[in-house]
Amino acid sequence: MSKHILTERIEQAHAKGRLALIPFLPGGYPDKKRFWEEIDQLDKNGADIIEIGMPFSDPVADGPVVEHASLKCLEAGVNLAWILGELAARKGRYHAGIVLMGYLNPVLQYGLSRFAKDAASAGAHGVILADVPFEESEPIRAAFDPEGLALIALVGLNTAPERMELYGSVAKGFAYFVSVLGTTGVRSSFDTGLPPEVSAGLAAAKKAFGVPVALGFGLKRPEQLAGLHGLADAAVFGSALIRHIDEGGEAAGFMKIWK
């Protein structure tokens, strides 16, 4: 079986001697026009995979930065149809793999199989649904698999090895390891070295998953990346990129810091 494109993108970064970089931006942030300009900049400036947030009114896994940004997008009229339509119009334009990230309910209301078809044909390669644990994932994988769409698992410091194995047994693309017990945007305390429980968790995840493991939540400074080599395969940036844009920056400048 050929490798999933998301796995390939991460391995291509490794071939260049670096971790894969996975920025996240809520769909339609900071506004509907500029969002796609920022995505272009991310793609041209070293993003290996780009995560596009699908805004939801009640994002329980997100901290205040992502929640606020998502609600702002909803107020501006962003919905799934808009994200998928605009993405489809740009199909073939990006080198980066495309992952959609959000919560189950908007996907259910769009229609699970309709979503799977439209997302795949718009050029998305994977989906993260923050409120779908393994127990509820079977119908979703059944809809995604025929389209080649990967359901990316989110695991963390409190995920026991047996549960990692469950997720690992069905994993495609990559897996997402959350570095802190908390919501997105929680700051990690580490500078260059990883706390021992994060290193141990990453090692367990690497063992359980046959796909690369990305580390997310709380990466703030480029120096932190150095400590990840050999432990994680990729790093995810969410709240940090939103803050950078809120402070007047652009995606290109953000990527230069990290690359």
Added chain:
Amino acid sequence: MKKGYYGDFGGQFVPELLMPPLLELEEAMERILPSKEFQDELASELKHFVGRPTALTFCPNLSTKLGIKLWLKREDLAHGGAHKVNNTIGQALLAKKLGKTRLLAETGAGQHGVASALAAARLGMKCTIYMGALDVERQSLNVRRMRLFGAEVVPVESGTRTLKDAINAALRAWIAEQRTTHYCFGTAAGPHPFPLLVRELQSVISREARAQMLEQAGRLPDYVVACVGGGSNAIGAFHEFEPDASVKLVGVEAAGRGKPGDWHSAPLSKNGTPGVLHGMRSQLIQTDEGQILPSHSIAPGLDYPGVGPEHAALQASGRATYVNVTDDAAIEAFLELSRHEGIMPALESSHALGWVLRNAGSLPRGSHVVVCLSGRGDKDLDIVNDYVAAQGEGK
């Protein structure tokens, strides 16, 4: 059936980071909850601390007026002034056996917050309550009570600043604090096992009411009526009557102001659709695009855009019927019960009573109707006074 499901509803739609504490709780429910030691301890707390059994009170004056036999299951007499303590004392005992040192809870009207805070104080635990900032303003008496019991009250400013956002905030806090903290969920909703756990602990309402009806009336009721927000008092009032086919179960939701286009809190009896929120698949008030809409009710404890999954299933199976009444009907019931029976009901419970007052004429004459009076109305005096004053000004 799949674990944690009631028909098509229920489930465990939470981030993986919350699965370990939910699995821990499931395991505790199987191992600790049924044990004689736990049940004895719970029975003792319910008797000596909560003040159970609560009375089943016949209402002579309203019965004559309405042409039915009206009975009230007096959860307003439970310690703290509402049924909520049945759940919190049970969950707090369970949490303590799991070695947790702190409770966190969401609250709407503040009744569950008060009940969590007093259970924590009783058992020597710390307590943090998440409460929508709007609810903090409109239920200030309960905020003061929680603080007296030593709880920290955190106003939640995000979203609609009501119960739904308080639940989001509490779930987020639980992700971070799960090792030391039990999330004392307040209603028969949320991810499995909460709907089951809350039902188990609230079923004491119908266990007592069923026996009391047989003893005091010599028969089962024809109707059991309870208000439904998330639905904890209703599931507790219904559960033991479910096998009694002759007993009709009526859940009363809040229709809000009842004007076209206005927000309401009635996903089952108005225009709710199936969806996933707060860890469960249930009926929700939402847009076609799956964004959760604001809800409204004059009763803060009913002000919620979802409903417990077992109620959605009871509606789908036809075992229970769900109806709604407006703010007006609830206020009228609040005043009527106070004036004619000397009992001041919570605005939440006033919805159940309001449905009976407005529909007594269409029930068979002499029907025995049990209303779950889920709480007392002291906390609502300001709201009622303001509402009546505004009506007097012709608003």
